[in-house]
Amino acid sequence: MEELAGEAGITVRTLRFYRERKLIPPPRREGRIAWYDDDHLARLRTIAALLERGHTLSGIAELAEAFEHGRDVGELLGLGAPTEETPVRLSPEELADAFAGQATPENFAAALDLGYLATDGTDLIHISRRLLDTSAALVREGIPLADVLAAARRIREHADALAELFTDLALKQGHSTDDLQRLRPLAKSVVEAELSMAMDRRLGQLRGE
Structure with a gap:
């Protein structure tokens, strides 16, 4: 326990508290010896990253329970399932391979916070x-995953604002929510065209044109 606490940068007292709150799984026991492994250390680092992002211990306990019982982390965070996007099931190893070793506890916590990742048993769902x-x-x-996730958070804010603008525009004209579903490809086309032209303008500025 002392070795694990030292590696995680916390006190033994804090580690005991986390165990009592069931924030980490119990150790493997051989007689009177309790063995902790890299999974325990990764969990502690994820807890630290979540705390830094403002999550409470109660909220983290819910996430820990989700990992243990295969509940949907996205549901716990209040995020609905996408209507057009295709979720992907992958193992932790496949996730690590996809991001060239940058699937750190901090990045994992950021992806959880964004709702990009959820759990299903031992698998992950993107x-x-x-x-x-x-x-x-x-x-x-060559763009660090941490920067990609930080940019995603800013993009999420702008995307929410665009969605609100378009839905308010349609609802103001008496359209129903069913109409909005039918009209959403038009909204996407406008955003894609505007983004394309904005990229052209930005590249021109960078080139001094």
Whole structure:
């Protein structure tokens, strides 16, 4: 226990508290000896990352329970399932391979916080095949995963604002929610075209044009 606490940068007292709250799984026992492994250390580092992001211990306990019982972390965080995106099931090893060793506890916590990842037993569920593939491609281009996730949070804010703008515009004209579902491809086309032109303008500025 002292060795694990030292590796995690916490006190033994804190570690005991986490065990009592069932934030980490029990150790493997051989007689009077309790053995902790890398999984325990990874869990402690994830807890630390979640605490830094403002999560409470009660909330983290719910996430820990989700890992143990295969509940949906996205549901716990209040995020609904996507209607158009295709979720991807993958193992922790496959996730690590996809991001070239950058699937750190801190990045894992950030992905949980965004609702990109959920759990199903021992597997992980990524909320969107497109987001997974695009994020992995950006990492392969040399952009750190931490920066990709930070950018995703900012993009989420702008995307929410655009969705609110478009839905308010349609609802103001008396359209129903069923109409909004039918009209959403039009909203996506406008956003894609505007983003394309914005990229053109930005590249022109960088080139001094």
